[in-house]
Amino acid sequence: MGLISLATFFPVLGALIILFIPKEKLSTIKIIALVFSLGSLVVTTFLWTQYQYGMIGINDESQFQFVEHLAWIPAFHIEYFVGVDGLSFPMVWLTSLLGFIAVVASWNIPKAQKGYFALFLLLDTAMIGVFVSLDFFLFYVFWEVMLLPMYFLIGIWGGPRREYAAIKFFLYTLLGSVLMLLVMLALYFNVQDPVTGGHTFNMLHMMQQSNHNSWLSRFDVRFWLYLALFIGFAIKVPIFPFHTWLPDAHVEAPTAISVILAGILLKMGTYGILRISYPIFPDIAKYTSYALAVLGVINILYGAFVAMAQSDLKKLVAYSSVSHMGFVLLGMSVFTSAGINGAVFQMFSHGIITAMLFLIVGVIYDRAHHREINGFGGLAVSMPVYAGVASLAFFAALGLPGMTGFIAEALVFIGAFSVYRVLTIIAAFGIIVTASYVLWTVQRVFLGKLNPKYESIGDINGRELFTLVPLGLLTIFFGIYPLPILNMIKVSLNYLITLIP
Amino acid sequence: MEATQVLFWFIAVVTILSAGIVAFSSKLIHSAFALLATLVGFAAFYVYLGADFLAVAQIMIYVGGILILIIFGVMMTHRIYDTSKRTAHNSLILSLLGGAAMAAILGMIIFRSPWTATVFKTLKPTTSMIGTSILTNYLLPFEVISVLLLGALVGAVYLARREEDEE
Amino acid sequence: MIQLESYLIISAIVFVLGIFTILYKKNAVGILMGVELILNSVNLNFIAFARYIDTYINGQLVAIFIIILAASEAAVALAIILNMYRDRRSVDVTKMDEMKN
């Protein structure tokens, strides 16, 4: 068993152990969850130190790292095939990091802790699995495994409308999964394994256009398959107009789950497009790129505008995610080096920043038990440390230089401008709107006269700081010195865009 | 008739009679003890059939385990003083009718089938063969049955346990 | 030499007695005994076939599993019976009709 598998399955091992611990032993359960999620983080961090920066990946198995390639269900040519490249590794690391942070953040979850942590660790494994799998079937399995814990985590531990949100989330993403399943099967039956001549689920084989049979080479077929796959991923991103599950799910989910939802799950949509849709259907990707760019711009502006109108803090952050994911879409729609690197960097950066934002909302919700923006005011007086950390996160969200969001957005703009000039200018308008809603929010929550209700509200505690500070340091570190990430992703992504005709 | 055959038929009669007692006795405790005789008789048949391991297993599991359990069951569900009390029965006629029907079916099958004892093996100890088999060809059923046994065990303990707040 | 049919007949008789026991008794423990009789008769059949027909001892192996099964069944059944008795001070199966209708 290789290190990648270890990182992937380590959390679920913890989940199994938790199942055997009586539910009364709360602290044992929590510590096990903590240890196992930390274990995964340690392994991925170790992998980072072993990472070879020059290797490309994408569609060549020999260029992947930490590959494990075993037969799994030979009768259906299903393999256990995992490995990482520059596209997936930042996401893997981010996932294990946020998994750990989220465990700490859910320390005081109010009920049924045993089930919560077991499901959470299962979710953790599934998420890492999605990012490392290179076999489509394996990918699909992890993708589905991820859904169920998520459904329960929202549906059981969520807010007042949790059932509605959970069902909505589940149905939406299930629709996406079904479309993905169709495409997967279509590919399975129409792609030939170059070695054995049989069918294959191997993504890398699917990426070789020479392995496609004549049916799969038809433009209309490819177009519809791409579209189906795209909708499957678009729901996850979420791309306008498939985004309405997001605010509901976020608002109802417990803090840690919102962190995971926004930090990792949203990235899976764009990751899927980059990992699967682009290399398998490069011609269609090119053909539909303008539409994708337009959707990206709509996401940016629409998300920002709607965010500004929200009165629920968590909803605002949720819509800001829609807006920020628009940058990813815009960046990856242009097939320029800066654009696509910016897009992936934005995925990483948004993962960290939005996690911080949701944690911050969680902190205040734990104390005030509501999230009405207008119900706060002047909190900087009674919670100075919290206000400081929160301002940092909000500034990161508005793309302040010196933090990751700025570099990502700048790269996206640089990449997109040379291709779609007008669209980019429209998108750049988003930075004004973003600044407006972020500062307006900061003002309504933290500035002004202190709402007398919250005079004696406690400042952020050590545990909460512990969840926020590492993320804050990361945004600043990679905002000043982005090379570690960019060097990792650029090799793979620069190669990826050469695949697009 | 050889001595072994005489012995065989003697055992057969004893077994069947005790099985009859199990069936017809109105006192449960008598049934239980008759069952003991039946089970021992069966063990004897196993010896005749060259199944040495099974004979021992029969004695140990059935007689030593199950029967004791049953007797415990009898004891615990009947106060000691009324172990001799007649237990109520269903309709004798209908039961006999059912038994007769079953007997007819089995009889018909037995007598109408052309039994050809094709193989006649020399008797030899079977323990090692059984051991080899359950770890090779019968490994999966063996494992499954182990889990089942474990499950049954846990289930039985759980069911029979008194709830703390019950009494 | 003892014929195969001898065993089959003995087994059949015990089986029939087992069936009769199940039908006749109202007492749950009694019924359990009937079941044991049936299982034993089946076992006898298996072992007899293993001796006379099979080239290997598959019958014996099946018998082993049946014995184990019987043991589990007896344990669970007795546990249920105990519970039943504890609940209603009776082990009369004809009175167990809560779930009727």
Place this chain on the structure above:
Amino acid sequence: MIKLALFIWLLPLAAFVINILIGKRLPRKGDWLSVGAIGISFILSLIMLYRVLVDYDPNFLVQGSVPWIDLGVLKLNMGLYLDNLAVIIVTAVSTVSFLVHVYSIGYMEGDPLYNRFFAYLSLFSFSMLGLVMWDNLFGIYMMWELVGICSYLLIGFYFTKDSAANAGKKAFIVNRVGDFGFLIGLLIVISTVGSFNLTTIHQAVGQGVLHGGLLTAAGILLFAGAVGKSAQFPLHVWLPDAMEGPTPVSALIHAATMVAAGVYLMARLNFMLTFDAMLVVAYVGGFTSLFAATIAITQNDIKRVLAYSTISQLGYMIMAMGVGAYVAGFFHLVTHAMFKAGLFLGSGSVIHAMHHSMEKTGIHGDPNDMRQMGGFRKKMPYTHITFVIFSLALSGIPFFSGFLSKDAILGGTLAFAMSQSNPIHYLLPTFGFVAAIITAFYMFRLIINTFYGKPKNESLFKHIHESPKVMTIPLMALAFLSLYFIYTIPSISPAGPEGGWFTHLIERPISAVATQLGHPVLFIPEHTEHAAHVNGMLISIIFALTGILLAYLFYYWKKIDVEKFTQRIKPLYALSFNKYYMDELYQATVVSGLLLWNQMLAWFDLHVIDGIVNGSAWVVRNFSFMDGWIDKYIVDGLVNLVANMTLAFGKSVRKIETGQIQNYILGAVLGAFFIIILTMI
């Protein structure tokens, strides 16, 4: 040199990091850390300036850079670009910053967030120094945003006041509007030139890589950033509100340094401005200078007067950049930094005194309000004298620094107008000269109202006293720096900066656009320039004196009744007093419009997009309901018929079903028996 610059740049950052984290626990709340850091930076910058002066070479340049982002295709390096311009402005920034730091020790004393104030000041110094030293537009843009956020934090420093919080937000967002243009300009540059490096851009523009309309557009868009940051019309609205911040902040950020960043940017990018772009720059600047000056006349808040004055002066500088008076514009940036910072610190000193007096007397009111002051001359001698010096410099009176630079700008503008065939360009010098009168007028209105005459509020006046030394010494230092000879050494002629070190070291860079086109962008003959300069000087002296005279007539000698006069020009007065209703206009159009638009979109999202989703769910549900109805009454009807018959039959036979398993077994056995019988026979 590079190392020196790095130290200058990074020391304040270190102070910021330490102060924001543990400042509260340090002795004296860590002010010495920030002051010390900027102090060392100040000394180091003097060393740097000294080296430049020793070199005395107009083409002095030191560069150094490291790779920062490398995507293979796109490479961004970050580095320092130290030419004379940078060195001088670094020195100016660190000087003012240092003095303001020192001043703040006195001014901010006792503030609950004392340590945070110094931390922010340090962060600002760091960002501002970076802004003027970096060698590429991207780096400048980054620092540009950072100074913006510092400005946001410091304006909103008294965040419990709603007005302060609003002002901070407004400043940042209005700046973002300008930055939007800046960003697009950057994108045009990177997509054509492929680099942000100033030298590379210079070469590329010279070679014609970026040319024609796109070049003009790039210039204007980059200028949009400057419009935001330097508070030019129509994005000037944030600066007056920014006066909600503590006064040292107003002095440092909103008078001397940050707002001048736009001018700095225009100076840096002067080489790539086409003639059309320059016209836009010049007219925006010129118009702003007059526009803001007219508002400053009627304001009663001492700091707001200064704020509008700043806008007006920044307009001068921008206009200078637009008319090719590069040296003059930049010169004015430096001199203005000194005396405007001085003015703000002086007003801070007054406000500080007022504030304490109000605390003592228990009178509630606005300490910034001129109508509460008067006669402070005797109580605050140092503040008074320095204030007058600064005002004279600002009004452009000879022997003070402002005279040199302002004159040069007006002369340059006049020369521009004279060299153009289109007479409409005489508008520009007109703007400038009219603004000059008004400037002199409102400055002396301020001085007379504050320091002369009778105290308007005796009880307050009683408790007014001079500020501590830590506050007056920076004032004196700045007053010294507002004297003309500082900038004219080795020449001591008060008539103009020619022959001084400043004009020697700063030269207008060779225009890349000119290289590209093959002819100068703007040709101003030597003799025109000379004539314009002499005329400009005379006119401006006369105008400045006129302005001062008018102020004395109105407010000191009271020869003209102010009340009556304002009554006669009431509409104009109202217009000026209400800042031409710009804020209200923006509020009514942009802000309300945006909010309404957001609400609409949110409604759209909730009811239309989500409505479609829920609607499809509703359709499915109702379809199944309808289906259920059909099922229930038609399909099921038939079934029920059958079922009822079965039921009737079943009722009769149900007695067989006892629920007793034994009965079932019996049945099963008998059934099996019959089957066997049937098959066997």
